[in-house]
Amino acid sequence: MDQPSATDPDPEGSDDGAGGDAGGDESVIRTRALTKRYRGGQLAVDGLDLTVPAGSVFGFLGPNGSGKTTTIRMLMGLIEPTSGTARVLGRPMPRASRTVLPHVGALIEGPALYGFLSGRDNLVRYDAADPTADPRTRNTRVAAALDRVGLAAAAGKKAKAYSLGMKQRLGLAAALLQPRRLLVLDEPTNGLDPQGMREIRSLVRELAADGTTVFLSSHLLDEIEQVCTHAAVMAQGRLITQGSVAELAAGARGRLVVTTPDGADAARVLKEQGVADVVIEEDRVTSDPPDGELADLNAALVTAGVRVRGFALERASLEDAFVALTGEGFDVAG
Template identity: 65%
Template structure:
């Protein structure tokens, strides 16, 4: 018996439930590192990039900001960091209203937006020195210690003297994160941190994000990769065409979907009868298999009931919903799962 990966053929869809953005009962605003209320950005010509966004990012979470390319993720991040002026709405970072609190708050925020930019002929350490020297809030007397600590945190101490152009994609992304961690940070904002990385580089960045969060920093990660967010994050919000369509803990969103049990058997009618007798609902039968909503039943008990009834079982599996299932159900279509 095994858990089976999600497939849309067994999806218990929720396509009729699209009014508003489903979300868990969220934390109080004072417990959040990021709060937005009606945040909107409309460009010339009437194009709405972000439409009335209400976001609540709990402090200490790894928060996945998910959506297809062009859904408004980067524009939102630019508004949060004061790089783009919103058309409407308000926002807070680390409990301070923006943009009035920018001067006090931004030194406590690290960010990597739209990929790293470094001098290819300089070493990793030399590049960080230039980043640090450009920060008016940085104390030059502690630069060496802080740069060394940042390199150590991202696992690049051994490569500090290596020229940037010789870095792998994963090392380049980690150096960008090191630049964002040159001072103490309470909030780290990463825009597509695994974009373009090979599997090894993706694992490196994923592990680093978890380590940073374990130290108490809130990490806000935008991505268009569903599977990556599901592995990395504790909370998630999903954007589509500028609007928020879901928000909450990943566990809470997954709980919205139905766990199903599937039986592969030559006796489909017999299997369906056993499933019905066990009190399962949503039974479907045909093409050599029967499946049903598992509910609170234990799959071991269902398996024993099938055997006791003389139903020949070729295979039995429990299909648990994936993050992809949730968003297919919410939006009626999927987007990039793996890359």
């Protein structure tokens, strides 16, 4: 019989289903002080307090070695935390894995496929391994999943002949064989061409519209900004920030952009006006936003004889916020 472990001291919620969060909490994923330390002392995840709202498309961001994949593996019950708690669909993980995981679809670190089987037969194997799946409707579910990810025409092709992008699609199809309350995707657009990436974005939006919460780890910040409603940023195993994507981007300062053929003169005037981080980029000069009035700065440029062809304050992107928070660029591994 399962007993509460040292890493899961909260035994609340005696129901066997994953029908809702305890105490009316509307979060689909909630961690408190979640920590993973590997042998040798490596601290991969350090005191993580993460909250993923129900119905959100949640982007999980972080540079190389930030602890994203380790966190996902703990949430899915693949590894146990050293300390702290994790609740998924209101139930403690990994103790409640058997009741939670049938409601969760996941694609983590690439799909595990039988290369000698066709794409269709791989999905049949996945579906047969699900004790909740009705075998009488298996072929219908498999066909629908293949069609949804654009693999219907390649269903009879052996998986070993699939491209990386096709394998990613097949793994996503496996996660969608049953209706899911939560979908966990680790780099789902890896290997896809631009058209495939657009299709996956559209699919994620459809799933969210149908009520599925999507937890998405990706190194493509533009991708996250386009499709996600909320996001969290990890760095060196610790949570830096979390919130709505709009709030995170608003927390970073935008850039002043002056379009002019007189780049050197424009840069000189901006510096004289106390503007910081002035950069000349061909026919553009960019800088931090000024503390004073934009109109006064524009007037100073014109008075100095600078031919101003464009003058605007560009909104900060999620990438700007990420760099400001972590102090570094983005790496694909994590």
